[in-house]
Amino acid sequence: MSDRECLICSMEDVDPSSRVFADEYWAGEVAPGYEVPGWFFLRARRHAEKLTGLNDAEVAGFGRHAHDLVSAVERVTGAPAVYLLSFGENYTHFHALVCARGVEVPPEQRSGALLKLVADGRDPAAAQALAGQVRVIYEEIVHCREPAPVG
């Protein structure tokens, strides 16, 4: 699959309102076609295939970003569970889904079955609005960890 045909690569052009953050190696965004409120893709910005295709710099940043994005989604949604999932089946370009699982989701639709929500749980406007709230909290989490300026 070339970079051009890759959905994950095409997210470089996602609407800025869908983006929680982006740095040199990673981005967190609402993904086209997966606009369920509280769902985000954490993706390598380079077309790196599978977890094992990441370079050392990408590996070093993954845990930090996964932690901070899941934390921000937890705080904004209040969801009792926020999943971090990676399949690499449909799109080998490494990415992880961060999925808030709300209290309204019945037990039979939890865990892997949650993904069936994409069929009728999509709400692009609500997903983008939530992305804005998550972005604010994400930036707060990152800011609070940075050392205070000297002087």
Ligand SMILES: [Zn+2]
């Ligand atoms: Zn790609």
